[in-house]
Amino acid sequence: MGETLAVNFREDSTVRGHSSWWATVVACAVAVVACSGGGASGDRVLVSAAASLTDVFTAMEAAFEDATPDVDVVLNFGPSSGLREQIMEGAPADVYASADEANMARLVDAGEVAGEPQVFARNRLQIVVPEGNPGGVTGLADFARDGLFIGLCADGVPCGVLARELLANAGVDPVVDTDEPDVRSLLTKVAQGELDAGIVYVTDVVAADGVEGIEVPPEHQVETAYPIAVLGEAPNRNGAEKFVAFVMSDAGRSILSSFGFAAP
Amino acid sequence: MSITPDRRRHTARPPAALVVLGCLGLALFVVPLVGLLGRVPWSDLPALLATDVVTDALRLSLVASLAATAISFVLGLPLAWILARTVFPGRRLVRGVVMLPLVLPPVVGGAALLFALGRRGLIGGPLAEATGLVLPFSIWGVILATTFVAMPFLVITVEGALRNLDGRHEGAASTLGASRWTVLRRVTLPMIAPSLASGLLLTWARAFGEFGATVTFAGNLQGRTQTMPLAVFVALESDRDTAVAISLVMVLISLGVLVALRDRWTRSL
Numbered sequence: 424m425g426e427t428l429a430v431n432f433r434e435d436s437t438v439r440g441h442s443s444w445w446a447t448v449v450a451c452a453v454a455v456v457a458c459s460g461g462g463a464s465g466d467r468v469l470v471s472a473a474a475s476l477t478d479v480f481t482a483m484e485a486a487f488e489d490a491t492p493d494v495d496v497v498l499n500f501g502p503s504s505g506l507r508e509q510i511m512e513g514a515p516a517d518v519y520a521s522a523d524e525a526n527m528a529r530l531v532d533a534g535e536v537a538g539e540p541q542v543f544a545r546n547r548l549q550i551v552v553p554e555g556n557p558g559g560v561t562g563l564a565d566f567a568r569d570g571l572f573i574g575l576c577a578d579g580v581p582c583g584v585l586a587r588e589l590l591a592n593a594g595v596d597p598v599v600d601t602d603e604p605d606v607r608s609l610l611t612k613v614a615q616g617e618l619d620a621g622i623v624y625v626t627d628v629v630a631a632d633g634v635e636g637i638e639v640p641p642e643h644q645v646e647t648a649y650p651i652a653v654l655g656e657a658p659n660r661n662g663a664e665k666f667v668a669f670v671m672s673d674a675g676r677s678i679l680s681s682f683g684f685a686a687p
Numbered sequence: 688m689s690i691t692p693d694r695r696r697h698t699a700r701p702p703a704a705l706v707v708l709g710c711l712g713l714a715l716f717v718v719p720l721v722g723l724l725g726r727v728p729w730s731d732l733p734a735l736l737a738t739d740v741v742t743d744a745l746r747l748s749l750v751a752s753l754a755a756t757a758i759s760f761v762l763g764l765p766l767a768w769i770l771a772r773t774v775f776p777g778r779r780l781v782r783g784v785v786m787l788p789l790v791l792p793p794v795v796g797g798a799a800l801l802f803a804l805g806r807r808g809l810i811g812g813p814l815a816e817a818t819g820l821v822l823p824f825s826i827w828g829v830i831l832a833t834t835f836v837a838m839p840f841l842v843i844t845v846e847g848a849l850r851n852l853d854g855r856h857e858g859a860a861s862t863l864g865a866s867r868w869t870v871l872r873r874v875t876l877p878m879i880a881p882s883l884a885s886g887l888l889l890t891w892a893r894a895f896g897e898f899g900a901t902v903t904f905a906g907n908l909q910g911r912t913q914t915m916p917l918a919v920f921v922a923l924e925s926d927r928d929t930a931v932a933i934s935l936v937m938v939l940i941s942l943g944v945l946v947a948l949r950d951r952w953t954r955s956l
Binding site: 502608 | 903921
Protein backbone atom coordinates (compact mmCIF):
# COMPACT_ATOMS: atom_id res chain seq x y z
CA MET A 424 0.00 0.00 0.00
CA GLY A 425 2.61 2.48 1.19
CA GLU A 426 4.32 1.44 -1.99
CA THR A 427 1.83 2.65 -4.55
CA LEU A 428 0.20 5.56 -2.87
CA ALA A 429 3.14 7.10 -1.07
CA VAL A 430 5.04 7.44 -4.30
CA ASN A 431 2.92 10.38 -5.34
CA PHE A 432 3.34 12.13 -2.04
CA ARG A 433 7.07 12.07 -1.51
CA GLU A 434 8.21 14.85 0.70
CA ASP A 435 9.96 16.82 -2.00
CA SER A 436 6.71 17.42 -3.85
CA THR A 437 4.66 18.39 -0.82
CA VAL A 438 7.12 20.79 0.76
CA ARG A 439 7.60 22.69 -2.44
CA GLY A 440 4.81 25.14 -3.21
CA HIS A 441 3.95 25.50 0.46
CA SER A 442 2.21 28.86 0.11
CA SER A 443 0.14 28.05 -2.96
CA TRP A 444 -1.01 24.89 -1.19
CA TRP A 445 -2.13 26.95 1.78
CA ALA A 446 -3.96 29.30 -0.53
CA THR A 447 -5.86 26.34 -1.94
CA VAL A 448 -6.86 25.11 1.50
CA VAL A 449 -8.12 28.54 2.51
CA ALA A 450 -9.99 28.97 -0.76
CA CYS A 451 -11.68 25.61 -0.29
CA ALA A 452 -12.69 26.44 3.27
CA VAL A 453 -14.14 29.77 2.19
CA ALA A 454 -16.04 28.13 -0.64
CA VAL A 455 -17.52 25.53 1.69
CA VAL A 456 -18.62 28.08 4.24
CA ALA A 457 -20.08 30.34 1.56
CA CYS A 458 -22.14 27.52 0.10
CA SER A 459 -23.44 26.10 3.37
CA GLY A 460 -24.37 29.60 4.52
CA GLY A 461 -26.75 29.54 1.59
CA GLY A 462 -27.01 33.26 0.93
CA ALA A 463 -28.99 32.97 -2.30
CA SER A 464 -31.32 30.11 -1.35
CA GLY A 465 -33.34 32.09 1.15
CA ASP A 466 -36.71 30.48 0.47
CA ARG A 467 -35.74 26.88 0.13
CA VAL A 468 -38.11 24.19 1.38
CA LEU A 469 -36.61 20.80 2.10
CA VAL A 470 -39.23 18.07 1.76
CA SER A 471 -38.38 14.60 3.11
CA ALA A 472 -40.75 12.24 1.35
CA ALA A 473 -41.27 8.48 1.23
CA ALA A 474 -39.57 6.74 -1.68
CA SER A 475 -42.96 5.69 -3.08
CA LEU A 476 -43.72 9.39 -3.65
CA THR A 477 -40.69 9.94 -5.89
CA ASP A 478 -42.49 10.46 -9.19
CA VAL A 479 -45.59 12.24 -7.93
CA PHE A 480 -43.67 14.66 -5.71
CA THR A 481 -41.25 15.44 -8.51
CA ALA A 482 -44.27 16.49 -10.58
CA MET A 483 -45.71 18.25 -7.52
CA GLU A 484 -42.49 20.23 -7.11
CA ALA A 485 -42.61 21.47 -10.70
CA ALA A 486 -46.27 22.52 -10.45
CA PHE A 487 -45.76 24.17 -7.06
CA GLU A 488 -42.73 26.12 -8.21
CA ASP A 489 -44.65 27.32 -11.26
CA ALA A 490 -47.38 28.62 -8.97
CA THR A 491 -44.99 29.91 -6.29
CA PRO A 492 -41.82 31.08 -8.04
CA ASP A 493 -40.23 32.54 -4.90
CA VAL A 494 -40.03 29.15 -3.15
CA ASP A 495 -37.49 26.54 -4.17
CA VAL A 496 -38.49 22.99 -3.21
CA VAL A 497 -35.72 20.47 -2.60
CA LEU A 498 -36.87 16.85 -2.41
CA ASN A 499 -35.20 14.21 -0.27
CA PHE A 500 -36.57 10.72 -0.89
CA GLY A 501 -35.97 7.64 1.24
CA PRO A 502 -37.72 4.97 3.25
CA SER A 503 -40.30 6.59 5.56
CA SER A 504 -38.63 5.09 8.60
CA GLY A 505 -35.16 6.18 7.53
CA LEU A 506 -36.35 9.74 6.93
CA ARG A 507 -38.09 9.81 10.30
CA GLU A 508 -34.85 8.63 11.85
CA GLN A 509 -32.93 11.43 10.09
CA ILE A 510 -35.40 14.04 11.33
CA MET A 511 -35.28 12.72 14.89
CA GLU A 512 -31.49 12.91 14.67
CA GLY A 513 -31.77 16.59 13.80
CA ALA A 514 -31.55 16.66 10.00
CA PRO A 515 -32.86 20.06 8.90
CA ALA A 516 -36.07 19.30 6.98
CA ASP A 517 -39.18 21.47 6.60
CA VAL A 518 -41.81 18.95 5.55
CA TYR A 519 -42.18 15.21 6.15
CA ALA A 520 -44.44 13.06 3.96
CA SER A 521 -44.66 9.44 5.11
CA ALA A 522 -46.01 6.35 3.41
CA ASP A 523 -47.67 5.23 6.62
CA GLU A 524 -49.26 6.64 9.73
CA ALA A 525 -47.04 4.74 12.17
CA ASN A 526 -43.86 6.64 11.29
CA MET A 527 -45.71 9.95 11.38
CA ALA A 528 -47.17 9.05 14.77
CA ARG A 529 -43.71 8.37 16.15
CA LEU A 530 -42.56 11.74 14.88
CA VAL A 531 -45.58 13.43 16.52
CA ASP A 532 -44.81 11.60 19.78
CA ALA A 533 -41.25 12.85 19.59
CA GLY A 534 -42.57 16.41 19.41
CA GLU A 535 -41.06 17.02 15.98
CA VAL A 536 -44.27 18.03 14.19
CA ALA A 537 -45.86 21.47 14.09
CA GLY A 538 -49.66 21.21 14.20
CA GLU A 539 -51.57 18.16 13.02
CA PRO A 540 -50.45 15.83 10.26
CA GLN A 541 -52.92 15.65 7.35
CA VAL A 542 -53.66 12.60 5.23
CA PHE A 543 -53.23 13.70 1.61
CA ALA A 544 -53.54 10.42 -0.28
CA ARG A 545 -54.27 6.73 -0.02
CA ASN A 546 -52.69 3.77 -1.71
CA ARG A 547 -53.30 0.04 -1.95
CA LEU A 548 -51.19 -3.01 -2.67
CA GLN A 549 -50.86 -5.03 -5.83
CA ILE A 550 -48.91 -8.10 -6.88
CA VAL A 551 -46.19 -7.04 -9.30
CA VAL A 552 -44.73 -9.40 -11.90
CA PRO A 553 -42.33 -8.88 -14.81
CA GLU A 554 -43.92 -8.06 -18.17
CA GLY A 555 -45.34 -11.25 -19.66
CA ASN A 556 -45.55 -12.84 -16.21
CA PRO A 557 -42.87 -15.52 -16.83
CA GLY A 558 -43.56 -17.21 -13.51
CA GLY A 559 -47.25 -17.67 -14.32
CA VAL A 560 -48.32 -15.95 -11.11
CA THR A 561 -52.08 -15.67 -10.61
CA GLY A 562 -52.58 -14.72 -7.00
CA LEU A 563 -51.27 -14.51 -3.46
CA ALA A 564 -51.12 -18.33 -3.12
CA ASP A 565 -48.19 -18.31 -5.57
CA PHE A 566 -46.07 -16.59 -2.92
CA ALA A 567 -45.80 -19.95 -1.17
CA ARG A 568 -45.10 -21.89 -4.38
CA ASP A 569 -41.73 -23.63 -4.75
CA GLY A 570 -39.49 -22.74 -7.66
CA LEU A 571 -40.56 -19.12 -7.96
CA PHE A 572 -38.30 -16.24 -7.00
CA ILE A 573 -40.26 -14.07 -4.61
CA GLY A 574 -39.30 -10.72 -3.14
CA LEU A 575 -40.95 -8.47 -0.56
CA CYS A 576 -39.93 -5.22 1.05
CA ALA A 577 -38.06 -5.82 4.30
CA ASP A 578 -40.17 -6.17 7.42
CA GLY A 579 -39.69 -2.73 8.93
CA VAL A 580 -40.36 -0.54 5.90
CA PRO A 581 -44.07 0.20 5.37
CA CYS A 582 -44.43 -1.74 2.12
CA GLY A 583 -42.92 -4.79 3.82
CA VAL A 584 -45.15 -4.56 6.87
CA LEU A 585 -48.26 -4.11 4.71
CA ALA A 586 -47.34 -6.91 2.30
CA ARG A 587 -46.99 -9.33 5.19
CA GLU A 588 -50.30 -8.15 6.58
CA LEU A 589 -51.90 -8.78 3.19
CA LEU A 590 -50.42 -12.27 2.94
CA ALA A 591 -51.52 -13.06 6.48
CA ASN A 592 -55.06 -11.90 5.61
CA ALA A 593 -55.00 -14.37 2.74
CA GLY A 594 -53.58 -17.12 4.94
CA VAL A 595 -50.41 -17.43 2.83
CA ASP A 596 -47.03 -18.14 4.40
CA PRO A 597 -44.61 -16.77 1.78
CA VAL A 598 -41.32 -18.38 0.76
CA VAL A 599 -39.22 -15.27 0.25
CA ASP A 600 -35.90 -15.02 -1.61
CA THR A 601 -35.09 -11.45 -0.72
CA ASP A 602 -36.24 -8.74 1.69
CA GLU A 603 -35.49 -5.62 -0.31
CA PRO A 604 -34.64 -2.46 1.60
CA ASP A 605 -37.19 -0.35 -0.29
CA VAL A 606 -39.92 -0.39 -2.93
CA ARG A 607 -37.67 0.82 -5.74
CA SER A 608 -35.05 -1.87 -5.32
CA LEU A 609 -37.81 -4.50 -5.23
CA LEU A 610 -39.33 -3.09 -8.42
CA THR A 611 -35.96 -3.01 -10.17
CA LYS A 612 -35.45 -6.70 -9.52
CA VAL A 613 -38.96 -7.56 -10.70
CA ALA A 614 -38.69 -5.41 -13.85
CA GLN A 615 -35.35 -7.05 -14.59
CA GLY A 616 -37.04 -10.46 -14.31
CA GLU A 617 -34.81 -11.59 -11.47
CA LEU A 618 -37.86 -11.97 -9.27
CA ASP A 619 -41.06 -13.64 -10.47
CA ALA A 620 -43.29 -11.69 -8.13
CA GLY A 621 -43.38 -9.09 -5.41
CA ILE A 622 -45.91 -6.95 -3.59
CA VAL A 623 -45.80 -3.19 -3.98
CA TYR A 624 -48.14 -0.20 -4.09
CA VAL A 625 -50.45 0.09 -7.07
CA THR A 626 -48.88 3.51 -7.77
CA ASP A 627 -45.49 1.87 -8.18
CA VAL A 628 -46.92 -0.52 -10.74
CA VAL A 629 -48.45 2.44 -12.61
CA ALA A 630 -45.10 4.24 -12.67
CA ALA A 631 -42.72 1.39 -13.44
CA ASP A 632 -41.71 0.16 -16.86
CA GLY A 633 -41.48 -3.53 -17.65
CA VAL A 634 -43.89 -4.77 -14.98
CA GLU A 635 -47.54 -5.80 -14.72
CA GLY A 636 -49.89 -5.58 -11.77
CA ILE A 637 -52.27 -8.27 -10.52
CA GLU A 638 -55.13 -7.15 -8.28
CA VAL A 639 -55.56 -8.87 -4.94
CA PRO A 640 -59.00 -9.84 -3.57
CA PRO A 641 -60.57 -6.76 -1.94
CA GLU A 642 -61.34 -8.68 1.25
CA HIS A 643 -57.62 -9.17 1.87
CA GLN A 644 -56.61 -5.69 0.71
CA VAL A 645 -54.64 -3.44 3.04
CA GLU A 646 -55.08 0.26 2.45
CA THR A 647 -52.53 2.76 3.51
CA ALA A 648 -52.70 6.46 4.25
CA TYR A 649 -50.03 9.03 3.40
CA PRO A 650 -49.78 11.78 6.02
CA ILE A 651 -47.87 15.03 5.54
CA ALA A 652 -46.77 17.57 8.15
CA VAL A 653 -44.73 20.71 8.66
CA LEU A 654 -41.89 20.01 11.07
CA GLY A 655 -41.53 21.83 14.37
CA GLU A 656 -37.94 22.82 13.69
CA ALA A 657 -38.55 23.71 10.05
CA PRO A 658 -35.96 26.31 9.02
CA ASN A 659 -38.53 27.66 6.55
CA ARG A 660 -41.93 27.34 8.23
CA ASN A 661 -43.69 29.72 5.85
CA GLY A 662 -42.52 27.97 2.69
CA ALA A 663 -43.29 24.59 4.25
CA GLU A 664 -46.89 25.60 4.95
CA LYS A 665 -47.30 26.84 1.39
CA PHE A 666 -46.09 23.52 0.02
CA VAL A 667 -48.37 21.45 2.26
CA ALA A 668 -51.34 23.65 1.32
CA PHE A 669 -50.53 23.06 -2.34
CA VAL A 670 -50.40 19.27 -1.87
CA MET A 671 -53.84 19.42 -0.17
CA SER A 672 -55.33 21.72 -2.85
CA ASP A 673 -57.35 20.61 -5.87
CA ALA A 674 -54.32 21.11 -8.08
CA GLY A 675 -52.26 18.88 -5.82
CA ARG A 676 -54.99 16.27 -5.67
CA SER A 677 -55.28 16.03 -9.43
CA ILE A 678 -51.53 15.44 -9.71
CA LEU A 679 -51.81 12.72 -7.07
CA SER A 680 -54.63 10.97 -8.85
CA SER A 681 -52.80 11.07 -12.18
CA PHE A 682 -50.12 8.93 -10.51
CA GLY A 683 -52.64 6.39 -9.20
CA PHE A 684 -53.10 7.72 -5.67
CA ALA A 685 -56.63 7.68 -4.26
CA ALA A 686 -58.13 10.70 -2.50
CA PRO A 687 -58.00 10.71 1.31
CA MET B 688 11.49 -3.91 -1.22
CA SER B 689 14.39 -1.70 -2.02
CA ILE B 690 14.35 0.90 0.67
CA THR B 691 15.82 4.15 -0.51
CA PRO B 692 17.03 6.65 2.09
CA ASP B 693 14.20 9.14 1.57
CA ARG B 694 11.64 6.50 2.48
CA ARG B 695 13.02 6.02 5.95
CA ARG B 696 10.77 7.24 8.73
CA HIS B 697 11.36 10.72 10.04
CA THR B 698 11.05 11.34 13.72
CA ALA B 699 11.60 15.09 13.51
CA ARG B 700 8.88 17.35 14.85
CA PRO B 701 6.35 18.08 12.08
CA PRO B 702 5.32 21.68 11.27
CA ALA B 703 2.50 22.95 13.50
CA ALA B 704 0.14 23.51 10.57
CA LEU B 705 0.55 19.89 9.60
CA VAL B 706 -0.35 18.75 13.11
CA VAL B 707 -3.47 20.92 13.18
CA LEU B 708 -4.71 19.71 9.82
CA GLY B 709 -3.77 16.13 10.65
CA CYS B 710 -5.79 16.28 13.85
CA LEU B 711 -8.73 17.73 11.93
CA GLY B 712 -8.45 14.81 9.57
CA LEU B 713 -8.35 12.41 12.47
CA ALA B 714 -11.40 14.04 14.03
CA LEU B 715 -13.38 13.19 10.93
CA PHE B 716 -12.84 9.51 11.71
CA VAL B 717 -13.04 9.68 15.48
CA VAL B 718 -16.19 11.80 15.85
CA PRO B 719 -18.57 9.35 14.12
CA LEU B 720 -17.03 6.52 16.12
CA VAL B 721 -17.75 8.38 19.34
CA GLY B 722 -21.28 9.02 18.08
CA LEU B 723 -21.74 5.31 17.51
CA LEU B 724 -20.33 4.36 20.90
CA GLY B 725 -22.64 6.88 22.55
CA ARG B 726 -25.62 5.01 21.14
CA VAL B 727 -24.59 1.50 22.11
CA PRO B 728 -27.19 -0.08 24.42
CA TRP B 729 -24.51 -1.65 26.59
CA SER B 730 -26.77 -3.52 29.02
CA ASP B 731 -28.83 -5.16 26.27
CA LEU B 732 -25.80 -5.86 24.13
CA PRO B 733 -25.35 -9.60 24.86
CA ALA B 734 -29.03 -10.29 24.19
CA LEU B 735 -29.04 -8.20 21.01
CA LEU B 736 -25.95 -9.92 19.66
CA ALA B 737 -27.13 -13.44 20.45
CA THR B 738 -30.03 -13.26 17.99
CA ASP B 739 -30.12 -15.38 14.83
CA VAL B 740 -30.07 -12.25 12.69
CA VAL B 741 -26.70 -11.22 14.07
CA THR B 742 -25.02 -14.63 14.13
CA ASP B 743 -26.25 -15.44 10.61
CA ALA B 744 -25.02 -12.10 9.30
CA LEU B 745 -21.65 -12.48 11.01
CA ARG B 746 -21.14 -15.95 9.56
CA LEU B 747 -22.10 -14.80 6.07
CA SER B 748 -19.91 -11.71 6.27
CA LEU B 749 -16.87 -13.71 7.34
CA VAL B 750 -17.40 -16.40 4.70
CA ALA B 751 -18.06 -13.93 1.90
CA SER B 752 -15.21 -11.55 2.75
CA LEU B 753 -12.66 -14.35 3.12
CA ALA B 754 -13.84 -16.02 -0.09
CA ALA B 755 -13.62 -12.71 -1.93
CA THR B 756 -10.10 -12.20 -0.61
CA ALA B 757 -9.05 -15.68 -1.71
CA ILE B 758 -10.52 -15.21 -5.20
CA SER B 759 -8.87 -11.80 -5.45
CA PHE B 760 -5.56 -13.43 -4.64
CA VAL B 761 -5.96 -16.17 -7.24
CA LEU B 762 -7.23 -13.89 -10.02
CA GLY B 763 -5.92 -10.48 -8.99
CA LEU B 764 -2.28 -11.40 -8.54
CA PRO B 765 -1.88 -12.64 -12.14
CA LEU B 766 -3.76 -9.58 -13.36
CA ALA B 767 -1.42 -7.30 -11.42
CA TRP B 768 1.58 -9.14 -12.80
CA ILE B 769 0.34 -8.77 -16.37
CA LEU B 770 -0.36 -5.07 -15.88
CA ALA B 771 3.03 -4.43 -14.31
CA ARG B 772 5.25 -6.57 -16.48
CA THR B 773 3.86 -6.83 -19.96
CA VAL B 774 3.28 -4.32 -22.69
CA PHE B 775 0.28 -4.71 -24.92
CA PRO B 776 -1.98 -2.34 -26.80
CA GLY B 777 -4.80 -1.01 -24.65
CA ARG B 778 -3.03 -1.71 -21.37
CA ARG B 779 -4.05 1.66 -19.95
CA LEU B 780 -7.63 0.97 -20.83
CA VAL B 781 -7.43 -2.45 -19.18
CA ARG B 782 -6.00 -0.87 -16.05
CA GLY B 783 -8.79 1.71 -16.10
CA VAL B 784 -11.41 -1.01 -16.34
CA VAL B 785 -9.83 -2.87 -13.43
CA MET B 786 -9.89 0.29 -11.32
CA LEU B 787 -13.46 1.14 -12.26
CA PRO B 788 -15.09 -0.52 -9.22
CA LEU B 789 -13.12 1.89 -7.02
CA VAL B 790 -14.89 4.86 -8.59
CA LEU B 791 -18.23 3.41 -9.56
CA PRO B 792 -21.01 3.65 -6.98
CA PRO B 793 -21.35 0.06 -5.73
CA VAL B 794 -25.07 0.12 -6.57
CA VAL B 795 -24.18 0.77 -10.20
CA GLY B 796 -21.70 -2.09 -10.08
CA GLY B 797 -24.39 -4.33 -8.63
CA ALA B 798 -26.85 -3.34 -11.35
CA ALA B 799 -24.24 -4.01 -14.02
CA LEU B 800 -23.61 -7.44 -12.52
CA LEU B 801 -27.35 -8.06 -12.56
CA PHE B 802 -27.60 -7.17 -16.25
CA ALA B 803 -24.71 -9.48 -17.08
CA LEU B 804 -24.98 -12.33 -14.62
CA GLY B 805 -28.54 -12.14 -13.32
CA ARG B 806 -31.15 -14.80 -13.93
CA ARG B 807 -32.19 -13.00 -17.14
CA GLY B 808 -28.75 -11.51 -17.77
CA LEU B 809 -26.52 -11.68 -20.81
CA ILE B 810 -24.46 -14.56 -19.44
CA GLY B 811 -26.53 -15.41 -16.38
CA GLY B 812 -29.56 -16.31 -18.50
CA PRO B 813 -27.89 -19.03 -20.58
CA LEU B 814 -26.01 -20.15 -17.46
CA ALA B 815 -29.24 -20.66 -15.55
CA GLU B 816 -30.79 -22.50 -18.52
CA ALA B 817 -27.85 -24.83 -18.90
CA THR B 818 -26.92 -25.55 -15.30
CA GLY B 819 -29.77 -24.29 -13.16
CA LEU B 820 -27.27 -22.13 -11.29
CA VAL B 821 -28.77 -18.79 -10.30
CA LEU B 822 -26.25 -16.34 -8.83
CA PRO B 823 -28.56 -13.65 -7.41
CA PHE B 824 -30.22 -14.45 -4.10
CA SER B 825 -27.44 -16.92 -3.23
CA ILE B 826 -24.15 -16.80 -1.32
CA TRP B 827 -22.37 -17.09 -4.69
CA GLY B 828 -23.95 -13.82 -5.69
CA VAL B 829 -22.74 -12.21 -2.47
CA ILE B 830 -19.19 -13.48 -3.04
CA LEU B 831 -19.21 -12.35 -6.67
CA ALA B 832 -20.47 -8.85 -5.89
CA THR B 833 -18.02 -8.51 -3.02
CA THR B 834 -15.08 -9.68 -5.13
CA PHE B 835 -16.02 -7.25 -7.89
CA VAL B 836 -15.82 -4.34 -5.50
CA ALA B 837 -12.81 -5.46 -3.45
CA MET B 838 -10.36 -7.01 -5.92
CA PRO B 839 -9.07 -3.72 -7.39
CA PHE B 840 -7.45 -2.98 -4.04
CA LEU B 841 -5.29 -6.06 -4.41
CA VAL B 842 -4.48 -5.35 -8.03
CA ILE B 843 -3.31 -1.74 -7.52
CA THR B 844 -1.28 -2.58 -4.45
CA VAL B 845 0.49 -5.53 -6.02
CA GLU B 846 0.95 -3.85 -9.37
CA GLY B 847 2.64 -0.91 -7.67
CA ALA B 848 4.93 -3.23 -5.73
CA LEU B 849 5.89 -5.14 -8.86
CA ARG B 850 6.68 -1.92 -10.69
CA ASN B 851 8.95 -0.68 -7.93
CA LEU B 852 10.71 -4.01 -7.60
CA ASP B 853 14.41 -4.03 -8.33
CA GLY B 854 14.62 -6.45 -11.27
CA ARG B 855 18.21 -7.52 -10.56
CA HIS B 856 17.30 -10.28 -8.13
CA GLU B 857 14.91 -11.85 -10.59
CA GLY B 858 17.49 -11.41 -13.33
CA ALA B 859 20.12 -13.16 -11.21
CA ALA B 860 17.78 -16.02 -10.42
CA SER B 861 16.98 -16.68 -14.06
CA THR B 862 20.64 -16.40 -15.02
CA LEU B 863 21.25 -19.14 -12.46
CA GLY B 864 18.79 -21.33 -14.33
CA ALA B 865 15.56 -20.82 -12.43
CA SER B 866 12.44 -21.22 -14.56
CA ARG B 867 10.08 -18.28 -14.85
CA TRP B 868 7.62 -19.99 -12.56
CA THR B 869 10.33 -20.62 -9.96
CA VAL B 870 11.45 -16.99 -10.15
CA LEU B 871 7.90 -15.86 -9.55
CA ARG B 872 7.41 -18.24 -6.65
CA ARG B 873 10.82 -18.04 -4.96
CA VAL B 874 11.99 -14.51 -5.71
CA THR B 875 9.22 -12.18 -6.85
CA LEU B 876 6.48 -13.19 -4.40
CA PRO B 877 8.70 -13.16 -1.29
CA MET B 878 10.03 -9.75 -2.29
CA ILE B 879 6.58 -8.22 -2.65
CA ALA B 880 5.18 -10.12 0.34
CA PRO B 881 4.60 -7.03 2.51
CA SER B 882 2.69 -5.24 -0.25
CA LEU B 883 0.79 -8.40 -1.08
CA ALA B 884 -0.21 -8.78 2.56
CA SER B 885 -1.20 -5.16 2.69
CA GLY B 886 -3.27 -5.58 -0.48
CA LEU B 887 -4.97 -8.68 0.88
CA LEU B 888 -5.82 -6.82 4.05
CA LEU B 889 -7.32 -3.89 2.16
CA THR B 890 -9.25 -6.27 -0.04
CA TRP B 891 -10.64 -8.11 2.94
CA ALA B 892 -11.55 -4.85 4.68
CA ARG B 893 -13.41 -3.56 1.63
CA ALA B 894 -15.15 -6.91 1.21
CA PHE B 895 -16.19 -7.04 4.86
CA GLY B 896 -17.91 -3.66 4.63
CA GLU B 897 -19.47 -4.17 1.19
CA PHE B 898 -23.09 -3.11 0.93
CA GLY B 899 -24.33 -1.57 -2.32
CA ALA B 900 -23.28 -4.10 -4.92
CA THR B 901 -24.32 -6.97 -2.66
CA VAL B 902 -27.83 -5.75 -1.97
CA THR B 903 -28.37 -4.83 -5.61
CA PHE B 904 -27.06 -8.07 -7.07
CA ALA B 905 -27.68 -10.69 -4.41
CA GLY B 906 -30.64 -9.26 -2.53
CA ASN B 907 -31.14 -9.45 1.20
CA LEU B 908 -32.28 -12.55 3.04
CA GLN B 909 -31.33 -13.52 6.54
CA GLY B 910 -29.16 -16.63 6.62
CA ARG B 911 -28.65 -16.67 2.86
CA THR B 912 -27.46 -13.29 1.57
CA GLN B 913 -27.78 -10.88 4.48
CA THR B 914 -24.26 -9.83 5.49
CA MET B 915 -23.56 -7.53 8.44
CA PRO B 916 -23.80 -4.23 6.51
CA LEU B 917 -27.15 -5.31 5.06
CA ALA B 918 -28.39 -6.36 8.48
CA VAL B 919 -27.39 -2.96 9.85
CA PHE B 920 -29.16 -1.14 7.06
CA VAL B 921 -32.39 -3.08 7.45
CA ALA B 922 -32.30 -2.90 11.24
CA LEU B 923 -31.76 0.86 11.08
CA GLU B 924 -35.26 1.07 9.60
CA SER B 925 -36.99 -0.69 12.45
CA ASP B 926 -34.72 -1.55 15.34
CA ARG B 927 -31.97 0.92 16.01
CA ASP B 928 -30.49 -0.85 19.03
CA THR B 929 -29.79 -3.94 16.96
CA ALA B 930 -28.36 -1.80 14.17
CA VAL B 931 -25.99 -0.08 16.58
CA ALA B 932 -25.01 -3.39 18.19
CA ILE B 933 -24.13 -4.94 14.82
CA SER B 934 -22.23 -1.81 13.83
CA LEU B 935 -20.21 -2.07 17.02
CA VAL B 936 -19.28 -5.67 16.20
CA MET B 937 -18.22 -4.62 12.72
CA VAL B 938 -16.08 -1.81 14.09
CA LEU B 939 -14.42 -4.08 16.64
CA ILE B 940 -13.67 -6.85 14.15
CA SER B 941 -12.36 -4.45 11.52
CA LEU B 942 -10.30 -2.47 13.96
CA GLY B 943 -8.93 -5.63 15.54
CA VAL B 944 -7.86 -7.07 12.21
CA LEU B 945 -6.42 -3.83 10.88
CA VAL B 946 -4.47 -3.01 14.02
CA ALA B 947 -3.21 -6.54 14.64
CA LEU B 948 -2.23 -7.43 11.10
CA ARG B 949 -1.31 -4.18 9.39
CA ASP B 950 1.86 -3.68 11.39
CA ARG B 951 2.85 -7.31 11.56
CA TRP B 952 2.52 -7.92 7.86
CA THR B 953 3.88 -4.68 6.62
CA ARG B 954 6.66 -4.02 9.09
CA SER B 955 9.33 -4.13 6.45
CA LEU B 956 7.71 -1.27 4.54
